[in-house]
Amino acid sequence: MSAAWGAARPRRATVVVTWLVLIGALLYFLGPVYWVVVSATKSNQDLYTTSGLLPAANHIAENYATLLAWTQNQFWRWVGNSVFYSAAAGVIGTLVSVAVGYGLAKFKTPGGAAVQVAVLAGLLFPIALLTVPLYLLFIQLGLVNTPWAVIIPSCVSPFGVFLGRIYVEASVPDELLEAARLDGASELRIFFAVVLRLLAPAMVTIFLFIFVATWNNFLLPLMMLTTNELKPVTVGLYGMMSYFNPQYGAVLQGALLGVLPLIVLFLGLQRYWQAGLASGAVK
Amino acid sequence: MEHTVARAAGVLAAVAALAATSACAGTQATTTAPSPAAPGTTAVTGGEPVEIAYLHRLPDGEGMTKVAELAEQWNEENPDIQVTATKFDGRAAEMITKIEADVQAGTAPCLAQAGYAEVPSLFTRGLLADVTSEAAGYADNYSAGAFSLMTVGGTTVGLPQDGGPLVYYYNAAEFERLGLTVPTTMTELADVAKTAAGQGKYVVAFQPDEAQYWLAAQAAAAGGTWFSAENDAWRVDAAGEASQQVAGLWQDLLDSDAALVEQRWGDGFRGALNDQSLIGTIGAAWEAPLLAGDMAGTANEGQWSVAQLPSFGSEAMTGPDGGFGVVVLRTCDHPAEAMEFNNWLNTQIDALVSQGLVVAATGPMETPEAIRTFYGGQDVFAELATANENLNPDFPYIPTYPAIGAEMAAAADRAGSGQGTVMDIFTTAQEASVSSLEDAGLPVAR
Numbered sequence: 001m002s003a004a005w006g007a008a009r010p011r012r013a014t015v016v017v018t019w020l021v022l023i024g025a026l027l028y029f030l031g032p033v034y035w036v037v038v039s040a041t042k043s044n045q046d047l048y049t050t051s052g053l054l055p056a057a058n059h060i061a062e063n064y065a066t067l068l069a070w071t072q073n074q075f076w077r078w079v080g081n082s083v084f085y086s087a088a089a090g091v092i093g094t095l096v097s098v099a100v101g102y103g104l105a106k107f108k109t110p111g112g113a114a115v116q117v118a119v120l121a122g123l124l125f126p127i128a129l130l131t132v133p134l135y136l137l138f139i140q141l142g143l144v145n146t147p148w149a150v151i152i153p154s155c156v157s158p159f160g161v162f163l164g165r166i167y168v169e170a171s172v173p174d175e176l177l178e179a180a181r182l183d184g185a186s187e188l189r190i191f192f193a194v195v196l197r198l199l200a201p202a203m204v205t206i207f208l209f210i211f212v213a214t215w216n217n218f219l220l221p222l223m224m225l226t227t228n229e230l231k232p233v234t235v236g237l238y239g240m241m242s243y244f245n246p247q248y249g250a251v252l253q254g255a256l257l258g259v260l261p262l263i264v265l266f267l268g269l270q271r272y273w274q275a276g277l278a279s280g281a282v283k
Numbered sequence: 284m285e286h287t288v289a290r291a292a293g294v295l296a297a298v299a300a301l302a303a304t305s306a307c308a309g310t311q312a313t314t315t316a317p318s319p320a321a322p323g324t325t326a327v328t329g330g331e332p333v334e335i336a337y338l339h340r341l342p343d344g345e346g347m348t349k350v351a352e353l354a355e356q357w358n359e360e361n362p363d364i365q366v367t368a369t370k371f372d373g374r375a376a377e378m379i380t381k382i383e384a385d386v387q388a389g390t391a392p393c394l395a396q397a398g399y400a401e402v403p404s405l406f407t408r409g410l411l412a413d414v415t416s417e418a419a420g421y422a423d424n425y426s427a428g429a430f431s432l433m434t435v436g437g438t439t440v441g442l443p444q445d446g447g448p449l450v451y452y453y454n455a456a457e458f459e460r461l462g463l464t465v466p467t468t469m470t471e472l473a474d475v476a477k478t479a480a481g482q483g484k485y486v487v488a489f490q491p492d493e494a495q496y497w498l499a500a501q502a503a504a505a506g507g508t509w510f511s512a513e514n515d516a517w518r519v520d521a522a523g524e525a526s527q528q529v530a531g532l533w534q535d536l537l538d539s540d541a542a543l544v545e546q547r548w549g550d551g552f553r554g555a556l557n558d559q560s561l562i563g564t565i566g567a568a569w570e571a572p573l574l575a576g577d578m579a580g581t582a583n584e585g586q587w588s589v590a591q592l593p594s595f596g597s598e599a600m601t602g603p604d605g606g607f608g609v610v611v612l613r614t615c616d617h618p619a620e621a622m623e624f625n626n627w628l629n630t631q632i633d634a635l636v637s638q639g640l641v642v643a644a645t646g647p648m649e650t651p652e653a654i655r656t657f658y659g660g661q662d663v664f665a666e667l668a669t670a671n672e673n674l675n676p677d678f679p680y681i682p683t684y685p686a687i688g689a690e691m692a693a694a695a696d697r698a699g700s701g702q703g704t705v706m707d708i709f710t711t712a713q714e715a716s717v718s719s720l721e722d723a724g725l726p727v728a729r
Binding site: 069222 | 338340341342343344345346349369370371372373377380381384385387388390553557576577579580581639
């Protein structure tokens with residue numbers, strides 16, 4: 001009796017606390033988004049003079065027109081560029097990461113340990129530090145100011161390799177590989193037909209990780225690309241933040257419209273991700 | 284063997300990517316011209332036009348004359364010298380990083396925008412070309428003070444584009460209501476400030492976050508020269524007579540609570556402007572549109588005016604607070620042609636004014652309509668042009684000057700809150716300048 005009574009009270013308190021924490025987290029995460037949504041509708045003047053959390057006169061259309069005028073009608077092209085660079089780097093980078101991770105986890109080769117240490121060291125290296133050396137390298141390769149200058153460096157993800165290796169170790173049993181070999185499957189076929197399927201959730205994670213990292217990488221495209229038509233949306237929008245007469249409302253609207261592809265991607269891919277996590281938990 | 288195959292398959296995509304790039308490599312823009320024309324000759328012998336690349340950070344916004352359009356116009360009129368203008372979207376420091384890498388790789392543009400305070404540093408790092416002889420012919424087109432900022436120890440490295448001479452902004456309607464006269468000297472400024480403070484208003488603001496260039500410019504206005512080259516060594520005089528005069532003024536204003544203490548880029552400054560407790564401020568020429576923007580839609584519309592900076596020394600003189608020019612980079616193959624375009628570009632006054640610049644070129648600037656309206660119909664840019672011509676003609680910076688800003692701002696913060704004196708800011712500047720030069724291995728004259 002007393003035990004049941006004692007058990008019921010913390011349960012109710014737990015529910016309340018959980019709700020409070022969740023609501024707090026929701027406000028914390030969605031608050032800035034709400035601010036951007038509201039601010040994207042305001043004129044420059046209202047941004048200064050009205051409360052940041054309350055809507056003022058509606059300037060959506062004007063801000064959109066300003067956005068297109070300042071970006072010289074390149075805005076949607078820039079968003080498209082960002083999607084292309086991030087998706088290309090995401091797909092290639094995921095394949096490379098998983099393949100390398102698989103190799104490191106399942107094939108004992110001389111020097112394998114050294115490679116792992118090198119990959120881990122790469123994990124600790126800030127990408128910004130590598131931008132200038134990469135830039136000099138790409139000048140020599142003659143690839144500066146081409147999409148490859150952004151895509152190729154972004155494909156390399158030490159974190160992806162690391163994650164790939166961990167996932168392979170955890171979810172690809174050696175017995176399965178041996179069975180496949182006994183059945184006469186080639187190593188290529190084993191990798192593409194067996195291993196990749198088992199690694200689907202890991203691949204979604206790595207893909208999203210590389211995609212977002214590429215999308216957010218500002219310094220690399222800033223250095224590598226000069227042609228207006230090649231810029232990703234992050235760099236392009238930054239160019240609107242000039243010292244003279246910057247149109248904040250329009251920039252904020254651009255920032256909001258610019259993240260739409262990211263939101264769609266996350267909502268679209270999250271069920272694969274959830275399925276993967278759940279299957280791992282049951283196992 | 285099989286293992287090798289598996290690994291190879293994994294990196295297949297990357298290899299394919301690399302292979303595919305060979306097709307794209309040909310499309311990369313070339314920055315150096317193939318023309319064999321010797322530097323210094325305008326006439327091109329081979330019929331092949333000289334190509335000049337120009338990297339800038341101008342806003343290129345809505346309703347402005349785009350830099351690319353200017354380049355197009357030039358290209359039509361000058362088939363022998365073809366210019367490609369590219370906008371850099373990042374910060375000035377990021378652009379310098381890129382330029383440095385470009386110069387190292389030999390792919391740098393011929394012309395690049397650079398802040399006046401950065402020019403000596405770029406020069407010391409060996410990134411700039413000596414265009415003294417080419418520039419000499421164009422010197423008369425520019426404010427002498429601005430032109431001198433593009434010169435390092437006697438070597439001219441480009442042409443000035445935008446100027447930031449200090450002027451005095453004030454709310455004319457409030458001045459009239461309170462019976463205040465516009466100050467023309469340092470003493471008058473102190474008197475007016477104290478009278479206004481008695482009526483609960485401020486006619487000046489002390490801006491700690493702007494201390495580095497704003498106070499240096501005031502020392503320049505008082506006739507000071509902080510840095511000079513002497514026998515191939517830098518002589519530092521940041522706490523000399525002129526600085527002491529400026530410190531005396533501000534210490535008096537602070538001690539008598541006659542100056543508002545606010546960070547220029549904080550909300551408090553804008554708030555004080557909007558509730559009209561701050562009705563005057565010393566600011567650079569580029570503040571004209573910014574102040575108008577800060578106060579747009581308030582009672583201040585149409586009330587403000589621009590006057591020359593009250594004279595800090597014996598004559599009407601002002602100092603440089605910000606601004607930038609267009610430098611010629613060392614790896615440029617055609618400096619003469621680059622300078623020809625550079626001069627043409629920087630004398631396109633109307634187009635540059637549309638980009639929000641207060642041009643360094645001498646000549647009439649048309650005040651944009653929005654600015655004219657805010658400042659009660661005043662021909663603001665004529666006033667700014669006068670200030671440009673009154674710039675102290677001898678106020679160069681040292682290569683390490685950008686590095687000492689934080690220390691000066693901290694000292695200014697202490698002065699503003701009464702924990703230090705205004706003079707401390709200048710002694711800090713003096714000491715930090717000397718030590719930063721020594722740290723950089725540059726000779727200092729004692």
